[in-house]
Amino acid sequence: MAYELHYWPAIQGRGEFVRLALEEAGADYVDVAREDGIDGLMAGLERPPRPPFAPPYLRDGDLVIGQTAAILLYLGPRLGLVGESEADRIWTHQIQLTLADAVAEAHDSHHPIASALYYEEQKPEAARRAEDFRDNRIPKFLEWLERVLAANPSGPRHLVGDRLSYADLSLFQLVEGLAYAFPRATERALAATPKVIALHRLVASRPRIAAYLASDRRTAFNEDGIFRRYPELDR
Amino acid sequence: MAYELHYWPAIQGRGEFVRLALEEAGADYVDVAREDGIDGLMAGLERPPRPPFAPPYLRDGDLVIGQTAAILLYLGPRLGLVGESEADRIWTHQIQLTLADAVAEAHDSHHPIASALYYEEQKPEAARRAEDFRDNRIPKFLEWLERVLAANPSGPRHLVGDRLSYADLSLFQLVEGLAYAFPRATERALAATPKVIALHRLVASRPRIAAYLASDRRTAFNEDGIFRRYPELDR
Structure with missing residues (x-):
């Protein structure tokens, strides 16, 4: 069954760290809010028994995991993106x-x-x-x-x-x-x-990363995301 | 062998989250900088092969682990402070x-x-x-x-x-x-x-927590720590 990634659809943001792992591994995944809009994204934060605090969150079958680093901790062994020990x-x-x-x-x-x-x-x-x-x-x-x-x-x-x-x-x-x-x-x-x-x-x-970066799945950086280019802040 | 906790000796700070876990479990540990001063604490940040970014860090034999949440991830199963699944x-x-x-x-x-x-x-x-x-x-x-x-x-x-x-x-x-x-x-x-x-x-x-809180191992909150009481900031 495909992994479901739930994140804001119009920015890279924290979700991008998860996307890169899924893309590098060639994993089967759905970027849910990009297909279905953000109503479900927000509803997922209210859903018991284990509601994430904020996007991104990953659904894998019955399991819902929030916090970017926790998602990668979970995916790492499954995607072959971490050592064995x-x-x-x-x-x-x-x-x-x-x-x-x-x-x-x-x-x-x-x-x-x-x-x-x-x-x-x-x-x-x-x-x-x-x-x-x-x-x-x-x-x-x-x-x-x-x-x-x-x-x-x-x-x-x-x-x-x-x-x-x-x-x-x-x-x-x-x-x-x-x-x-x-x-x-x-x-x-x-x-x-x-x-x-x-x-x-x-x-x-x-x-796979090069192909992803060249695809329309890679959103451009923009000033709604985490990394914003405000020239007055750079020197 | 005792766990070594390496953290700033005069504040609760992030180290306190680790101390509470060790205390609740009755684990054998040494709060190293409280015994030896902070020279070793800083030197530990420079030590290859796996230098932590900042205190706190935990040493367990050859393993050195930084980041509070990662330390607890590691200690949880060992101290019986997390579920099995x-x-x-x-x-x-x-x-x-x-x-x-x-x-x-x-x-x-x-x-x-x-x-x-x-x-x-x-x-x-x-x-x-x-x-x-x-x-x-x-x-x-x-x-x-x-x-x-x-x-x-x-x-x-x-x-x-x-x-x-x-x-x-x-x-x-x-x-x-x-x-x-x-x-x-x-x-x-x-x-x-x-x-x-x-x-x-x-x-x-x-x-064990009650005994710890009443002991001199529990530093009082103070205005060098993470949680600081500045009355002008509270309303």
């Missing part, structure tokens, strides 16, 4: 959670006060938060990823072991998003992280 | 990740601009963010937890099934922290969530 699995998940922290901070760079307000209602605060994100946080996250790659005993091609994992796919998406939202700051930071650049390229060149 | 485990983890989101938002209520700046350098922005956190986010998180308890087919005593899990312990700690930082807003929100109150009380009355 418990040590590799928990390390992959730890990296994913750190990538998720970076994503949350990217969101807050344009929404530092409240998700429920428009960017235009929090521009002065966003200018201050984005400055810190650009100057301190983007380099800190990317340099940590570089260190993880450099320290990998199996070599720096992948984050965990010598094989592709969902964390590699998520690193690709984080770099994509940062390069869209903060092209200048991200280019500066990437100058110090050649192994991150190489892994980003390796993921982009995977045949 | 994959469905229960992934649901418990999903709840934990949502609690972690609430904790991150509690932090940002006093640090909406930059972790590296003092509160005093971001007070106007904190006033705005705290207003949204008080009026919208605290109720949203607590009401979701109430809904999860109400929808539990095994009854509303626990978040998952009919047994204590690490998510229950983390709910306790979230409520403790919110009640410390935002006593007025939290009391208002809790008025609508009696099942959350009951679970908070149940955890507090567990013999």
Whole structure:
């Protein structure tokens, strides 16, 4: 039976981390709200016995799983996107959670006060938060990823072991998003992280990922998503 | 061999979610930085092959695990603090990740601009963010937890099934922290969530938790931690 991905249809957002895993694995899945609209998406948050807090959530038969990192934890072994050992699995998940922290901070760079307000209602605060994100946080996250790659005993091609994992796919998406939202700051930071650049390229060149990125299933970045290009926030 | 918890010694912070699990289980553990100082804590972030991004991290023999939720994912089965089935485990983890989101938002209520700046350098922005956190986010998180308890087919005593899990312990700690930082807003929100109150009380009355809370191992909340009481931010 096909996996059901439930997420906002018009943005990449957090759902994109799940889409990339499903696409890389060639999994059978339905992007439900893109086919049926968002009424069912919201209704799913009210459905007992285990209502997710927010999209994205995945339905696999009777099981409903929310939280992007939890979805990838569940899918990883099923899609062949994580190592076999418990040590590799928990390390992959730890990296994913750190990538998720970076994503949350990217969101807050344009929404530092409240998700429920428009960017235009929090521009002065966003200018201050984005400055810190650009100057301190983007380099800190990317340099940590570089260190993880450099320290990998199996070599720096992948984050965990010598094989592709969902964390590699998520690193690709984080770099994509940062390069869209903060092209200048991200280019500066990437100058110090050649192994991150190489892994980003390796993921982009995977045949199924390349095909996905060229398809109309890949929504373009836009200013309703998590990664937003507001030129005044980039330096 | 004893578990090693590595975390800032003078605050509850994110480490407290791990401490509560270890204490409830009566596990043999060492709170390393409280005994040896923080030099080793920071050095651990640089140590290959798998350097955590930030404290807390747990060492169990050769394995080092960062990210609070990942630590609990690892400890849950070992400490008997999660159900046996994959469905229960992934649901418990999903709840934990949502609690972690609430904790991150509690932090940002006093640090909406930059972790590296003092509160005093971001007070106007904190006033705005705290207003949204008080009026919208605290109720949203607590009401979701109430809904999860109400929808539990095994009854509303626990978040998952009919047994204590690490998510229950983390709910306790979230409520403790919110009640410390935002006593007025939290009391208002809790008025609508009696099942959350009951679970908070149940955890507090567990013999090992009660003994821990009364011990000097439990640091008091303070204004260096994640949950900070700044009266001007509470209404």
